[in-house]
Amino acid sequence: MKMARTVMITEYGGPEKMSVATAGISAPATGEVQLRQTAIGFNFIDVYQRKGIYPLPLPTALGHEAAGIVEEAGPGVDQFRPGDRVAYMNAGVGAYADCRNVPSERLVRIPDGVSDEQAAALLFKGITAQYLLKKTHAVKSGEIILVHAAAGGVGQILCRWAKGLGAFVIGTAGSEEKCGIAREAGCDITVNYSEKNWPAALLEATGGKKADVVYDSVGKDTFLKSLDCAAQFGLVVLYGAASGPAPSIDPDLLNKKGCLFLTRPSVFPHNADPAVFRANAADLFDAISSGLVTADIGARFALDDIGAAHIVAESRATHGSIVIIP
Numbered sequence: 001m002k003m004a005r006t007v008m009i010t011e012y013g014g015p016e017k018m019s020v021a022t023a024g025i026s027a028p029a030t031g032e033v034q035l036r037q038t039a040i041g042f043n044f045i046d047v048y049q050r051k052g053i054y055p056l057p058l059p060t061a062l063g064h065e066a067a068g069i070v071e072e073a074g075p076g077v078d079q080f081r082p083g084d085r086v087a088y089m090n091a092g093v094g095a096y097a098d099c100r101n102v103p104s105e106r107l108v109r110i111p112d113g114v115s116d117e118q119a120a121a122l123l124f125k126g127i128t129a130q131y132l133l134k135k136t137h138a139v140k141s142g143e144i145i146l147v148h149a150a151a152g153g154v155g156q157i158l159c160r161w162a163k164g165l166g167a168f169v170i171g172t173a174g175s176e177e178k179c180g181i182a183r184e185a186g187c188d189i190t191v192n193y194s195e196k197n198w199p200a201a202l203l204e205a206t207g208g209k210k211a212d213v214v215y216d217s218v219g220k221d222t223f224l225k226s227l228d229c230a231a232q233f234g235l236v237v238l239y240g241a242a243s244g245p246a247p248s249i250d251p252d253l254l255n256k257k258g259c260l261f262l263t264r265p266s267v268f269p270h271n272a273d274p275a276v277f278r279a280n281a282a283d284l285f286d287a288i289s290s291g292l293v294t295a296d297i298g299a300r301f302a303l304d305d306i307g308a309a310h311i312v313a314e315s316r317a318t319h320g321s322i323v324i325i326p
């Protein structure tokens, strides 16, 4: 029997709770393919799930995206053959593995010119940026947008793509070095939000102008200040909780802050339909092929060092995307 190495947790907690288990893997079932995975994308949701902030039934595998080579196609699969280079997201947890069976409807082919590492660095995060910029709000030329954690994985992609759509992009990041990275990723203005009164610095830099859309993935530490940085009738998109969950608010606060709109979206429902997922992925790969979206791989780790990957991510010690090599 073929064997697979998969990262598992049996209880929630710190990075040390993850360990690699070796077990037999069955042949792919109807509609599935078996992948030999070559590059796995780390995503911040992996931390929330490891900690139990987004609880999963235990024991559980972790990880949401990877790239690899089709080794075997199960019954009923005619779009993919052994040797095809593919990537996936939204196939349930279990991407932290060297070999995995995945429903074929969750796969997309990796275009020539895009490496497996780039695909693993960009698919989940890029398809997140795609719906945030085109569906949650269709960003238009000349709009002012504010992106928190702009030197991070999703953050950099959002900034590059928004700039390509003609937006004026303000990025925040936790250090001067990361602010520099965010400017390289297309930000017109950056603000170091580790400074206490960063909203005042932001308004000074923009000449008092606030953002039409605020993309907030940091949550607890930024959310209330995000409301202060949104223009009248502006939209605040709370799409993550890297610093912890955002505080609950009285809806009347949205009125007081300028009749704001607030939404809390997720990438999964936006890509639940396989045809819509493929169309979204094609849009992303077009943006990659045209150079609008590029991968900044800030760190690589072996599957056995998955704990170190989580430590680096949680300590904010890296930028761009983290890729795990099985």
Ligand SMILES: NC(=O)c1ccc[n+]([C@@H]2O[C@H](COP(=O)([O-])OP(=O)(O)OC[C@H]3O[C@@H](n4cnc5c(N)ncnc54)[C@H](OP(=O)(O)O)[C@@H]3O)[C@@H](O)[C@H]2O)c1
Residues within 6 Å of the ligand: 042, 043, 044, 045, 124, 125, 128, 149, 150, 151, 152, 153, 154, 155, 172, 173, 174, 175, 178, 217, 218, 221, 239, 240, 241, 242, 243, 244, 265, 266, 267, 268, 313, 314, 315, 316, 318, 319, 320, 321
């Ligand atoms: N809703 C959705 O559909 C969706 C989909 C994908 C991702 N997300 C969210 O998007 C965010 C970015 O995901 P990612 O995988 O690309 O991660 P990431 O941006 O590479 O890493 C998170 C960043 O958040 C910032 N941060 C601020 N306070 C932090 C804290 N206390 N602890 C850790 N980080 C902190 C850090 O940047 P600085 O050092 O510059 O502050 C860090 O680099 C996450 O919040 C994730 O949950 C949401």
